[in-house]
Each structure stands twice: as C-alpha cells, then as structure tokens.
Amino acid sequence: MGCDSCSSGSCSTKPNDGLPPGMLQKYRLNIDRSDGFLVWIETERGPDGSIRVCDHCKELLGKIREMDQGRSRVWGAIFGHLELKPLYGELYSYGVETLYEVHDKALSTFHPEAYADNLAQIIIRTEPAVVLFGATPRGRELAPRVAARLETGLTADCTELSLDDRVLSMTRPAFGGNVMATIQSTTFPQMATVRPGVFPVPEPFREGKGTVIYWQSTCRNLKDIIASETKESAGGDISRAKVLISLGAGVKKESIAVAESVARKLGGSVSCSRKLVEKGWFDQSHQVGQSGRSVAPDVYLAFGISGAIQHLAGISSAKKVIAVNKDPDARIAEVADQLIVGDADAILRELDASL
Numbered sequence: 081m082g083c084d085s086c087s088s089g090s091c092s093t094k095p096n097d098g099l100p101p102g103m104l105q106k107y108r109l110n111i112d113r114s115d116g117f118l119v120w121i122e123t124e125r126g127p128d129g130s131i132r133v134c135d136h137c138k139e140l141l142g143k144i145r146e147m148d149q150g151r152s153r154v155w156g157a158i159f160g161h162l163e164l165k166p167l168y169g170e171l172y173s174y175g176v177e178t179l180y181e182v183h184d185k186a187l188s189t190f191h192p193e194a195y196a197d198n199l200a201q202i203i204i205r206t207e208p209a210v211v212l213f214g215a216t217p218r219g220r221e222l223a224p225r226v227a228a229r230l231e232t233g234l235t236a237d238c239t240e241l242s243l244d245d246r247v248l249s250m251t252r253p254a255f256g257g258n259v260m261a262t263i264q265s266t267t268f269p270q271m272a273t274v275r276p277g278v279f280p281v282p283e284p285f286r287e288g289k290g291t292v293i294y295w296q297s298t299c300r301n302l303k304d305i306i307a308s309e310t311k312e313s314a315g316g317d318i319s320r321a322k323v324l325i326s327l328g329a330g331v332k333k334e335s336i337a338v339a340e341s342v343a344r345k346l347g348g349s350v351s352c353s354r355k356l357v358e359k360g361w362f363d364q365s366h367q368v369g370q371s372g373r374s375v376a377p378d379v380y381l382a383f384g385i386s387g388a389i390q391h392l393a394g395i396s397s398a399k400k401v402i403a404v405n406k407d408p409d410a411r412i413a414e415v416a417d418q419l420i421v422g423d424a425d426a427i428l429r430e431l432d433a434s435l
C-alpha cells in the first residue's frame with residue numbers, strides 16, 4: 081500500500097497509524113529484535129541486618145516461568161556491592177540466567193536517577209521484550225524514570241499478566257477500581273510495575289547456576305545522603321502475614337491496641353482500610369487495597385470494613401476471609417467465608433480475652 085503523505089508507490093510507511101511521525105518505525109525496529117525478560121531485583125535488609133531478595137522479585141520470576149515455560153532469556157539487574165554475592169545462587173535458582181550487577185558501593189543505597197540511568201543502559205544492551213518491577217515505593221519511583229528514558233510505555237500497578245508470543249497483556253484496576261483494564265503496549269520494551277503479593281512465591285525451580293556481569297556505573301551525579309533512618313513498622317510487613325487482623329471505619333481508635341494484642345497472640349499483623357489511613361491512625365504501609373497493598377494471608381479478619389471494591393482488590397488472594405460487621409448486608413459479606421454480625425469493638429475484646 082502507498083503512503084498518503086508522499087504518494088509514492090514504493091514507500092513502505094503504513095498510512096495514518098494515528099501515531100506521531102517516526103514512532104511506527106521506531107517501535108517496529110525494537111519489536112523485531114526484543115526478546116526475553118528483565119526484572120529489577122530489589123533487595124531489603126532482614127531482621128538480622130543481612131541483605132535479601134524481596135519476595136515480590138521471586139513472585140515475578142515465578143510468573144515469567146509460568147507464562148514463558150523457560151523458552152526465553154531472563155535477566156536480572158541488581159545494584160550494590162560485595163554484599164550481593166550470597167544472593168547470586170538464589171536468583172539463578174529462580175530463573176535468572178544472567179545477572180547484571182551495577183557494582184558500586186554508593187549504589188547500595190537507592191538513588192532513583194542513577195538507578196534509572198544504569199537500568200536504561202542495561203535494557204538498551206540486552207533488548208528484552210518485557211521489563212518488570214515490583215509496584216513498591218521504590219519500584220514506583222524508578223520504573224517511570226526508566227520508561228521515560230527509553231521513550232516506552234509503562235503500565236503501573238498490575239494485578240495480572242499474560243503472554244501471547246512476545247506480547248504482554250497487563251491487567252490493572254481502572255476508573256477508581258470499578259473495572260479491570262487489560263492493556264497492551266504499542267512500544268517495546270513492554271514495561272510494568274506489578275503489585276507485590278498478587279502472584280505466589282514459587283519454590284526454587286532451576287539449578288543455581290548462571291552468569292553475573294559487573295556493570296560499571298557511569299552516573300556521577302549522586303545526591304549526598306546526609307542521614308538515613310529505618311522506620312519501624314508496627315506489626316511487621318502485612319503482605320507476608322499469615323494472619324491479618326484488619327480494621328475499618330467501624331471500629332473505635334481504642335481497638336487498635338486490642339487488635340495488636342490479638343495479632344501478637346495469633347502470630348499475625350494488623351492492617352486497615354484507607355479510611356483509617358486518612359484519619360491518621362495508621363501509616364500507608366498498613367493499608368490494604370487498590371491504592372495500598374495486596375495481601376495473601378491464610379486468614380483475613382476484617383473488623384468494621386464495608387468491603388468497597390478498592391479494598392477487596394487487595395484481598396483477592398486471601399485464603400479465608402472472616403468479616404465482623406453490624407450490617408448483615410455489608411458488601412464484604414459477598415466475599416467473606418464467614419460473616420459475624422455484631423459490634424466489632426466488643427468482638428475484638430472478647431477474642432483477645434479468650435485467647
């Protein structure tokens with residue numbers, strides 16, 4: 081077919097793609113070459129101070145394995161120094177074949193601009209079809225910077241991924257969580273941030289062998305970090321909790337201490353709905369839901385939570401949901417395995433006493 085703009089019969093430009101001039105050739109070129117997956121490997125400090133791979137990275141690597149069945153290459157990109165060595169074997173066993181380590185002591189601390197510069201260069205070098213980040217506070221800061229440098233699209237906060245050949249379908253809540261939108265990128269690499277906790281953490285599935293490539297960071301515009309302080313999060317990480325006591329606007333403030341006592345006795349953690357974050361009773365790391373965290377406990381005990389769709393988006397992987405609400409028709413009853421109709425504060429106190 082001829083080109084509308086130059087009327088030439090031999091011009092291969094497809095007419096009227098609805099894209100800015102030059103964009104079609106640009107992404108076509110990349111589509112032809114791009115293959116495989118690259119995951120940004122985020123690390124954290126464990127309770128003993130040792131460095132470890134965040135669980136959501138294993139979730140992403142497990143999902144890649146499930147979607148691609150080991151057909152394509154898998155790269156990891158990690159930042160830090162000698163302290164990363166003990167992690168190599170574990171990463172290989174979760175499917176990373178080649179690990180790019182941006183080897184710089186200064187980058188053991190998160191510097192979004194420097195991380196984005198280096199990641200973009202690694203992606204240009206490796207040309208993966210898909211680049212994945214955890215939708216963690218750091219992942220949410222980093223991924224858009226990388227996407228902007230590569231002039232590619234980014235689907236943020238995904239809750240499901242599927243693959244057809246090299247085309248990634250990325251599903252995420254849209255329009256205030258009222259619909260789930262499945263999005264395909266018209267540009268390569270296809271980039272997504274994925275919520276921690278939406279996929280299971282797999283068992284290691286591969287022999288612990290692979291290659292590490294030390295990448296020399298060229299970025300020199302690091303900011304000076306004057307001081308850093310670890311913020312203790314009361315009740316621990318809610319996305320790892322096996323028992324989660326979750327509080328909503330139907331409870332009184334005094335019940336937080338009771339819920340914490342119940343959680344301690346059951347070996348669990350305390351989380352909340354967004355309303356309690358808005359009231360300033362909890363910080364955002366405790367919020368469950370679309371704009372908070374996705375959780376996957378064995379038991380989710382919801383006290384005084386109505387079950388708004390944005391809240392339910394965060395508990396779809398909970399194995400059992402028990403709700404306490406004074407309203408027998410509260411929406412949470414639709415997803416609860418058990419609904420206890422009664423006063424949430426009184427039932428929490430009774431539960432605490434009986435434990």
Ligand SMILES: Cc1cc2nc3c(=O)[nH]c(=O)nc-3n(C[C@H](O)[C@H](O)[C@H](O)COP(=O)(O)OP(=O)(O)OC[C@H]3O[C@@H](n4cnc5c(N)ncnc54)[C@H](O)[C@@H]3O)c2cc1C
Binds near residue numbers: 369383385388406
């Ligand atoms: C873009 C967007 C993103 C959002 N993201 C999130 C999110 O991530 N997480 C989230 O939680 N919300 C989110 N929300 C807000 C969400 O829509 C709801 O407003 C919120 O979840 C309601 O919180 P709640 O259930 O605690 O409060 P309410 O809806 O006010 O419900 C309180 C419940 O407590 C019950 N109750 C009252 N008194 C008692 C009592 N004494 N004993 C027992 N039960 C009692 C009531 O019957 C009611 O069911 C989002 C909203 C938007 C627009």
